[in-house]
Amino acid sequence: MKPPVFDYVAPRSVRETVDALGDPGRTAAVIAGGQSLLLEMHLWRRRPDLVVDVNRVAGLDGLGVDGGSLRVGALVRHAAFEAPQAVPGPLGTLFQQAVTNIAHPPIRARGTLVGSLAWAHPASEWCAVALALDADLTLRDSDGARQVPARDYFQGPHRTARRPRELITSVRFPLLSDDTGVAFIEHRRTHFCFATVAVSATLTVRDGVITGSRIGLVNASDRPVRALAAEQSLLGAEIADDLYHRAGRAAAEQDAAPVAEPFADPGYKRQAVAVLVGRALRRAAADQRSRAAGRTEGLR
Template sequence: MKPATFDYLAPHTVPEALDALADSGRKTRVLAGGQSLILEMHLHRIHPELVVDINRITELDTLSVADHTLRVGALVRHRAFEQEHAVPGPLGSLFSRAVVNIAHPPIRARGTMVGSLAWAHPASEWCALAVALDADVELHDTNGVRQVAARDYFRGAMRTARRPCELITSVRFPLLDDDTGVGFIEHRRTHFCFAQVAVAVALTVRDGVITKTRIGLVNAADRPIRAHAAEQTLIGAEIGAPPAEYRIPEDHPFARAGQVAAEYDAAPVAESYAGVDYKRHAIAILVGRTLCQAAADERSRTTTSGGAR
């Protein structure tokens, strides 16, 4: 199907784009990578009267690091994160493990991280990482700029704190310390499907004891969530040598954290091929396995850098 007719504007600067978005008399959509918007327009599920194409605003196509913070501009494509060293330290490793799960290469070549945050699909990998890693979303309108913490930004499936007149110009992630271990595991029906569930972990261990964890859950609720209850069970746990991902003893802290995440943190929504009980079961298993992966990663980092364990 062809989309309904719409007006099209391709500004070269952020203020021009904001002026167009401020024209509240019309239903307006920003066009970034177009990998969700164009599809929805073709399916006649979205009918914008005006499309504001931001692809000519070169200042939005920037990836930078300052003050231990990564800033990802609104035109940085998914594929920019496929190379582990595109982003410093363990954050780059976590991003490169996560991004290969997004669709397939042509979609990753056009789609943007910020577009994913704007779209706010509960199965988006970036959205869960933003919540788990305390990212901030930067929103501009003609009156100025505001930063919204990712944990407050997502309001439900495809619902966010963004106002129609606002352009998301960037998202900021604090870098992860060099001794942080990371893991990411996704479960889906076929390679190109969205996640049924996925888990992201960042884990800090000092002298064999877990001092900090961040666990992000993808598609485990109507919005991306952080598994706070599961994280709490891990603080102070002695983990020793991490168990193999597929042989975690039932009384191991990682297995218990998986159970807690499934029971107390997750609020799964049933989908075709994945009911609520199925998702809870998958979350319990994947949290345990992803923690094992992160613990092994942490070991290899501290061993390589000669750090004390």
């Protein structure tokens, strides 16, 4: 199918972009990778009369550490995170594990992390990672910039706190400490399907005691979910295998609010959440032990 008729602009600066988005009386859509937007337009599910292409906007492709956080610009492609050394420490490992579950190489070469946050699909890997890690988004319009924490940003499927005239210019993720282990696990029906359920997990352990965890659930509700009940069940506990099972059940029964899909009813999804949270925590614990052993070996 052909998309509806639309006008197209390719601004060169953030100012030109927000001016285009602020054009009164027009329904505008931002395109960076276009991996979701273009399909929706071809299916006539999205009908913007103005498409604003930000690929030529200077300064949106930055990726780097600033203080204790990683800043990801709006034009940083998924593929940038396929090598774990692209981002320092455990955060780089988590990003590398998450990104390999996103579609396939051509999509990852064009799509962007910030674009995934803007689209806010319930099955988005990046949305759950951002929520679990307390990321902060920077949104800009003609009046200036504002910061929106991920916990306040996601409001439902494809619904966010972004206003129609705003552009997401970047997102910041806090770096993870060296005593943190990470894991990302995804279950889907086929390689080319969206995630049925996926889990992002971090586990911080000191002297055999869990001092912190961050668990994000993908497609376990109509928006990304932070599994706070599961996290609370881990805090202050000593490492034990049955602990991960209990955390998985807490996530499934208290944190998840699954929506039925053609191949996965809510009961199936809750069971998948329980299993995947337990597996992700075990892998995160193993990753943490490996990092601790590496540091000990390095001191010899």
